[in-house]
Amino acid sequence: MMRRFMIIVGAAMGLVFPFPWGSIAAEGQGKTTQATASQAKSDSTAKPIMYVPPRKGAPAAGLRRGGGTRGTNKSLPMISLLAPDHVGFTLQEQPVLFWFTPTNHNLVYEFTLIADNADAPVIETKLPSPARGGVQQIRLADYKAKLVPGERYHWSVSLVMDPDEPSANVVAKGAIERVTRDKLEQPLSGEPTKADAPKRYAEAGVWYDALMAISDLMQANPAD
Numbered sequence: 001m002m003r004r005f006m007i008i009v010g011a012a013m014g015l016v017f018p019f020p021w022g023s024i025a026a027e028g029q030g031k032t033t034q035a036t037a038s039q040a041k042s043d044s045t046a047k048p049i050m051y052v053p054p055r056k057g058a059p060a061a062g063l064r065r066g067g068g069t070r071g072t073n074k075s076l077p078m079i080s081l082l083a084p085d086h087v088g089f090t091l092q093e094q095p096v097l098f099w100f101t102p103t104n105h106n107l108v109y110e111f112t113l114i115a116d117n118a119d120a121p122v123i124e125t126k127l128p129s130p131a132r133g134g135v136q137q138i139r140l141a142d143y144k145a146k147l148v149p150g151e152r153y154h155w156s157v158s159l160v161m162d163p164d165e166p167s168a169n170v171v172a173k174g175a176i177e178r179v180t181r182d183k184l185e186q187p188l189s190g191e192p193t194k195a196d197a198p199k200r201y202a203e204a205g206v207w208y209d210a211l212m213a214i215s216d217l218m219q220a221n222p223a224d
Contacts, residue, residue, distance in 0.1 A: 083174025088207035147178035
């Protein structure tokens with residue numbers, strides 16, 4: 001499986017997302033895998049995975065995949081979520097969420113997960129500071145959080161610049177909804193094998209599960 005991949009989004013998004021998976025770290029576990037230069041070069045020719053966004057995928061109000069630009073201050077650090085510009089789907093009760101930071105900023109990171117129209121968040125916690133830059137994982141199972149089918153959730157990762165001034169935080173936002181197979185526009189029959197799971201989930205419009213499948217393959221085959 002490729003270390004560097006491109007998810008080509010369909011007409012609803014119309015963008016190409018090359019994303020550096022040079023390292024993947026598991027929050028709270030300290031696991032990081034580095035890609036070599038030769039692997040990165042060979043991966044640049046890997047066949048892209050086609051993500052087909054659901055036609056009914058609603059845009060998420062206030063959604064912002066990346067954080068780091070505030071006013072004219074270009075010196076602020078950057079963080080990004082691996083999330084689409086609409087409500088991304090998952091079939092999992094406790095999916096894994098992915099976010100990216102180019103470097104460890106030695107600042108406090110916060111993670112929030114809240115359901116639509118809820119008064120209190122499902123999760124609001126500080127994240128372990130990444131050991132190094134790269135793609136980071138947040139496992140909902142680590143927080144004993146479970147998504148309810150049909151419920152939309154908003155999630156964010158914040159970089160706390162000033163504890164006394166929340167408006168100064170660098171924030172990246174995404175949205176997720178747990179769906180059942182019968183709600184998918186593209187049928188997903190049977191259980192995908194590990195090898196074809198990224199492709200099948202992506203083509204079925206299940207964004208978060210496609211990313212989890214890619215991550216699982218990379219962890220299982222670090223030399224590929």
